Amino acid sequence: VEEKEIEKYEETLIIELLASGGK
Known part of the structure; x- marks a missing residue:
C-alpha cells in the first residue's frame, strides 16, 4: 500500500x- 493511500x-x-460525531 502506498503512503498516499494511507494518508x-x-x-x-x-x-x-x-x-x-458533531464535535
Missing part, C-alpha cells in the same frame, strides 16, 4: 468522524 484513508476517517 487519504486516515483523512477520510477523520472527516467521517467529524461529520457523524
Whole structure:
C-alpha cells in the first residue's frame, strides 16, 4: 500500500468522524 493511500484513508476517517460525531 502506498503512503498516499494511507494518508487519504486516515483523512477520510477523520472527516467521517467529524461529520457523524458533531464535535
